[in-house]
Amino acid sequence: QTVVTQEPSFSVSPGGTVTLTCGLNSGSVSTSYYPSWYQQTPGQAPRTLIYNTNIRSSGVPDRFSGSILGNKAALTITGAQADDESDYYCAMYMGSGISVFGGGAKLTVL
Amino acid sequence: EVQLVESGGGLVQPGGSLRLSCAASGFTFGTYWMSWVRQAPGKGLEWVANIKQDGSEKYYVDSVKGRFTISRDNAKNSLFLQMSSLGAEDTAVYYCASGRAAHLFDNWGQGTLVTVSS
Numbered sequence: 001q002t003v004v005t006q007e008p009s010f011s012v013s014p015g016g017t018v019t020l021t022c023g024l025n026s027g028s029v030s031t032s033y034y035p036s037w038y039q040q041t042p043g044q045a046p047r048t049l050i051y052n053t054n055i056r057s058s059g060v061p062d063r064f065s066g067s068i069l070g071n072k073a074a075l076t077i078t079g080a081q082a083d084d085e086s087d088y089y090c091a092m093y094m095g096s097g098i099s100v101f102g103g104g105a106k107l108t109v110l
Numbered sequence: 111e112v113q114l115v116e117s118g119g120g121l122v123q124p125g126g127s128l129r130l131s132c133a134a135s136g137f138t139f140g141t142y143w144m145s146w147v148r149q150a151p152g153k154g155l156e157w158v159a160n161i162k163q164d165g166s167e168k169y170y171v172d173s174v175k176g177r178f179t180i181s182r183d184n185a186k187n188s189l190f191l192q193m194s195s196l197g198a199e200d201t202a203v204y205y206c207a208s209g210r211a212a213h214l215f216d217n218w219g220q221g222t223l224v225t226v227s228s
Contacts, residue, residue, distance in 0.1 A: 034213045038155070045205060045218040046147075046155060057216070089155050093213030097160055097169030101147075104154040 002026065004092050006102035012080045012109055020105050021072040022090030028071035033092040035073035037066060040087045040104075049088075050075060077107075085109040112136040112217045114206050119222030126196050126226070132189040132206035132219055140164075140184035142216075143209045146191050148202035149221075158204070159191065160212055169212070173199070196226045 003025035012018035022037075023029060037050040048057040050066035053073065063078045073092075077084055090102040118130040132144070145160040159170045159180040168180050179192040189206050203223050207215040 036213070036215070038215070040155075045220050046215075047218070048215055051214055051216075091155075091157070091213075091215070097162075097167060097212045098171070099145075099157040099160075099213055099215075101155040101157060 002092075002094060002100055004090060004100045004102040006088075006090060006105045008103065009106045009108070012077070012084075012107065014080060014082060014109055016080050017076065017078045018080060018107065019069070020075045020077075020088055020090075020107070021069065022074070022092070022102050023072040024092065029068060029073045029092065031068065033073075033094070035066065035068075036091045037064075037073075037075045038089045038091070039084075040089065042087075046089065080109050082109050112208070114208060114217060114219030116204060116206050116219045116222035119204065119224045121225045121227060122196055123228050124197055124226055127192070127194040128196065128224060130191040130193065130204055130206075130222060130224070134187045134189065134206075134208065137208065137217075139182075139187040139208075143212050143214070144180075144182060144189045145207045145209060145215060146180060146189075147205045147207055147215065147218075148200075148224075149205070150199075150202040153202075156202075160209075161189070162212070167212075193224070196224075198226050200224060201226045 005023045038046040040046045054066040113135045146158040203221040205221045
């Protein structure tokens with residue numbers, strides 16, 4: 001069974017840069033998995049940030065960027081702001097209509 | 111403006127059934143894949159099911175296969191999730207999401223809470 005892995009927590013200083021990663025329990029992440037990233041604040045619906053590895057969703061600031069780093073997908077936030085403090089989820093497409101989300105990462109801005 | 115509004119959640123006893131609905135507006139519903147994603151209290155997101163534009167393809171996470179059925183009515187811009195044999199593990203907020211492809215979740219609704227408890 002494929003598991004999508006995320007480090008559970010990160011912290012960043014205001015104005016700083018942080019990279020969240022998303023891997024697989026077996027194998028390397030590639031663009032073929034169409035990695036995507038979502039931001040969620042408590043009590044709110046998820047918001048799509050990045051899809052197809054590195055395409056920003058409409059209205060998403062360009063300080064959010066997606067990439068493949070080594071064998072993982074990555075979400076980089078450059079110039080972090082206080083309201084970036086949220087939970088971040090990645091998702092991978094396994095084919096045959098099936099997607100799998102990672103366990104999420106909590107970002108603290110302090 | 112894209113809007114997805116879920117309804118139909120509530121308290122249901124173990125073993126019971128529930129039908130969720132998602133009313134869509136602000137986009138051409140019949141040209142989008144639609145998905146259900148759930149989130150158990152305090153937990154992460156879990157993809158549940160999706161359905162192709164014309165309803166010809168439907169996919170489910172293993173844990174709901176045989177118990178949940180996804181469907182859509184393009185004439186009424188509506189998505190549905192029929193859930194049966196519900197257990198405590200199905201307790202979650204259920205979100206509907208639209209996407210231009212099976213792997214995309216472009217827009218999300220606000221969710222509806224399903225609580226399975228006696």
